[in-house]
Amino acid sequence: MSIEVKNLNVYIKDNHILKNINLTLPEKKITCIIGPSGCGKSTLLKTLNRLIDSVENVRVEGNVFVDGEDIINSNGYQVTELRRKIGLVNQRPCPLPMSIYANVAYGCRINNMYRGRKLHRVVCKNLEAVGLWNEVNGRLRTPAVRLSIGQQQRLCLARSLAVEPEYILADEATSALDPISAKKVEDLFMTLKDKYSIIMVTHTLRQAVRIADYVVFMYLGEIIEEGPADQIFNNPQQELTKNYLSGAFS
Amino acid sequence: MAKNKSKQYEEVIFKILMVISMVIVFGVVFSVIWTIVSKGYKAISWEMVSQLPGGGFYIGKEGGFLNAIVGSLYIVGASTVLGLIISIPVVFFLNVYLKKDSKLAYIARLAFDVLFGVPSIVYGAFGFTIMVFLGLRASLLGGIIVITLLIIPIFIRTMDEATREFPRDILDATYALGATKWETLKVVIRQIAPGIATATLLSIGRAIGDAAAVMFTAGYSDRIPTALSQQTATLPLSVFFQLSSPIPEVRNRAYAAALVLTIIVLILSILGRFFTNRFSKNKL
Numbered sequence: 001m002s003i004e005v006k007n008l009n010v011y012i013k014d015n016h017i018l019k020n021i022n023l024t025l026p027e028k029k030i031t032c033i034i035g036p037s038g039c040g041k042s043t044l045l046k047t048l049n050r051l052i053d054s055v056e057n058v059r060v061e062g063n064v065f066v067d068g069e070d071i072i073n074s075n076g077y078q079v080t081e082l083r084r085k086i087g088l089v090n091q092r093p094c095p096l097p098m099s100i101y102a103n104v105a106y107g108c109r110i111n112n113m114y115r116g117r118k119l120h121r122v123v124c125k126n127l128e129a130v131g132l133w134n135e136v137n138g139r140l141r142t143p144a145v146r147l148s149i150g151q152q153q154r155l156c157l158a159r160s161l162a163v164e165p166e167y168i169l170a171d172e173a174t175s176a177l178d179p180i181s182a183k184k185v186e187d188l189f190m191t192l193k194d195k196y197s198i199i200m201v202t203h204t205l206r207q208a209v210r211i212a213d214y215v216v217f218m219y220l221g222e223i224i225e226e227g228p229a230d231q232i233f234n235n236p237q238q239e240l241t242k243n244y245l246s247g248a249f250s
Numbered sequence: 251m252a253k254n255k256s257k258q259y260e261e262v263i264f265k266i267l268m269v270i271s272m273v274i275v276f277g278v279v280f281s282v283i284w285t286i287v288s289k290g291y292k293a294i295s296w297e298m299v300s301q302l303p304g305g306g307f308y309i310g311k312e313g314g315f316l317n318a319i320v321g322s323l324y325i326v327g328a329s330t331v332l333g334l335i336i337s338i339p340v341v342f343f344l345n346v347y348l349k350k351d352s353k354l355a356y357i358a359r360l361a362f363d364v365l366f367g368v369p370s371i372v373y374g375a376f377g378f379t380i381m382v383f384l385g386l387r388a389s390l391l392g393g394i395i396v397i398t399l400l401i402i403p404i405f406i407r408t409m410d411e412a413t414r415e416f417p418r419d420i421l422d423a424t425y426a427l428g429a430t431k432w433e434t435l436k437v438v439i440r441q442i443a444p445g446i447a448t449a450t451l452l453s454i455g456r457a458i459g460d461a462a463a464v465m466f467t468a469g470y471s472d473r474i475p476t477a478l479s480q481q482t483a484t485l486p487l488s489v490f491f492q493l494s495s496p497i498p499e500v501r502n503r504a505y506a507a508a509l510v511l512t513i514i515v516l517i518l519s520i521l522g523r524f525f526t527n528r529f530s531k532n533k534l
Contacts, residue, residue, distance in 0.1 A: 080430055096437055110428065111427075
């Protein structure tokens with residue numbers, strides 16, 4: 001049960017986006033990947049569940065082991081299976097064109113996990129888990145796009161949780177939300193980390209300080225420093241990290 | 251202050267322009283409908299829409315144009331289904347499989363734009379040439395094939411536009427849940443359902459109203475075809491033939507046929523809108 005990245009290099013066209021990344025992500029913790037824009041945070045995240053495949057002119061070298069299986073060199077079927085294990089929450093919430101209920105049930109349906117009553121229980125449980133149940137109970141059959149953005153984001157999270165992933169990737173999951181919704185999603189992550197390993201890309205340093213257990217600092221496609229949150233925020237070893245944390249660049 | 255004044259004039263002038271345009275558009279629509287209704291209502295009767303042409307139908311005697319109604323519905327129904335079956339995979343291929351800057355996609359879109367603009371008489375002539383080459387005669391099948399060819403570019407370009415505005419995140423979201431490409435396709439179809447409906451309505455409108463393409467390829471017959479190899483009448487041709495008659499009564503029947511044609515298109519449009527609104531889960 002772990003994600004291990006070894007000698008990962010990613011090129012898009014002729015640009016070397018990720019340079020020799022080596023990383024072991026801790027289990028059942030919140031790992032925050034921080035760094036200035038364009039440093040490759042999102043690319044790294046996309047590589048972890050092979051969504052990078054849909055990027056044009058991309059070349060990936062190296063290995064990413066998820067539960068001991070090298071996902072970079074596995075075939076289509078395995079990739080589909082892999083993606084189920086790794087939930088994704090995007091920057092902008094993206095409800096599927098269906099009802100609230102069908103959104104949460106979608107993953108279970110396509111993976112043939114549950115049906116009928118059991119499916120209903122799973123949907124309710126996950127809506128409760130993200131704190132949406134009280135807000136949407138009674139209008140489960142209405143289109144998901146009618147929810148507010150913050151609710152949509154939590155719905156997307158519930159949708160990811162419904163397929164019982166082991167990891168959750170979050171790409172700036174709160175940056176498009178209003179402060180109150182953002183707070184809700186953040187709190188949610190804090191409660192979820194007992195069960196899932198969460199890997200989160202964030203632009204907001206303060207957010208990382210609030211919720212991270214482990215921090216990875218990237219700069220221009222390289223990992224400059226990584227370690228427990230305490231150590232990175234209070235006692236960074238590298239000059240670049242110090243400068244970034246003090247706000248010298250962003 | 252002077253500047254404000256000129257801004258106000260600008261505002262007023264443009265408002266007037268917009269109103270005039272609206273009036274022109276509505277005026278045209280209403281005068282078309284008025285012409286058809288006022289001239290057609292005298293001739294329209296249950297006999298007209300429920301009977302085949304009798305012996306002296308084209309000189310003003312008994313009978314109706316059921317043959318043309320059924321023929322048009324056959325051709326439109328079959329070609330719409332065929333058109334959808336052929337177009338959806340093409341649209342999906344252009345938008346999901348091909349890369350954004352793909353040369354093939356560019357050329358394909360250009361080709362469809364050109365086809366979009368080709369006049370229907372050219373399709374008719376083209377279909378006729380092919381049929382002569384293959385030794386076929388004008389038939390229901392010929393009409394269906396040519397009308398399908400005629401509406402495929404409309405289908406593809408309209409759906410393509412709808413699909414291009416489609417949020418890419420949805421693809422990532424479904425993939426991330428462990429969806430295969432096939433399952434993703436189903437979500438894409440749901441998302442673009444309103445686009446498909448619009449495309450279908452446009453295509454039906456073009457298909458049912460087109461006379462030139464079916465003139466050589468579907469022929470004309472006073473009977474309802476019972477096989478794909480038989481000739482069939484169509485409403486636009488029925489209108490055309492009756493309108494060129496010197497007998498006033500027959501000319502009025504042409505307007506009755508036009509009225510039926512208009513009503514069919516209207517009903518289909520309303521049904522189409524109703525069903526997309528009813529079943530689209532993506533409406534606000």
